[in-house]
Amino acid sequence: MSDATSVTTASAAPARTHTEVAVGVLLRADGAMLLSTRPPGKAYEGYWEFPGGKIETGETVEQALRRELIEELGVTIGPAQVWKVTEHDYPHALVRLHWCKVTEWSGEFEMREGQIMAWQQLPLQVRPVLPGAYPVLQWLAEERGQTFDPESLLE
Numbered sequence: 001m002s003d004a005t006s007v008t009t010a011s012a013a014p015a016r017t018h019t020e021v022a023v024g025v026l027l028r029a030d031g032a033m034l035l036s037t038r039p040p041g042k043a044y045e046g047y048w049e050f051p052g053g054k055i056e057t058g059e060t061v062e063q064a065l066r067r068e069l070i071e072e073l074g075v076t077i078g079p080a081q082v083w084k085v086t087e088h089d090y091p092h093a094l095v096r097l098h099w100c101k102v103t104e105w106s107g108e109f110e111m112r113e114g115q116i117m118a119w120q121q122l123p124l125q126v127r128p129v130l131p132g133a134y135p136v137l138q139w140l141a142e143e144r145g146q147t148f149d150p151e152s153l154l155e
């Protein structure tokens, strides 16, 4: 290896690995979607997000989402297929979000991590919303023939 190569390698920033996350857009028959606040103690505490969490080794997106929603909300989801995949680079993590629309679930909603939940129509009335969710909110708005204003979701 030449000196030049060594210098380049030594000074290169370490590669950031993606954190894979399964996220559910739970949709009620009237079109309302479920958002909840990030629990105390987590990055972006109190920000509104779609429910979900990190995919563990060996899990499919659907399995991870089903596990997370039982853990966080106490509900068991029906079928979930990946609808969109997005990425967001936060200071604390580079995340790849695997979004699923979910229309079937069973059980009673129970906030098991101290969150608050809200069924929301578009445009959302809650804020601030995690920026990683903006692309999906834009697509959901487009599906409904609505415009999306990210500025309105800031703190």
Ligand SMILES: Nc1nc2c([nH]c(=O)n2[C@@H]2O[C@H](COP(=O)(O)OP(=O)(O)OP(=O)(O)O)[C@@H](O)[C@H]2O)c(=O)[nH]1
Pocket (backbone or CB within 6 Å): 021, 022, 023, 042, 044, 048, 049, 050, 051, 052, 053, 054, 055, 088, 090, 093, 095, 097, 130, 131, 132, 133
């Ligand atoms: N659940 C969820 N996570 C999101 C959304 N948008 C978004 O950028 N994220 C990011 O995805 C990551 C999810 O991680 P998490 O901390 O909620 O997952 P987890 O419950 O498995 O965490 P833990 O096991 O470390 O406590 C966070 O970095 C979060 O900022 C969203 O709408 N919902």
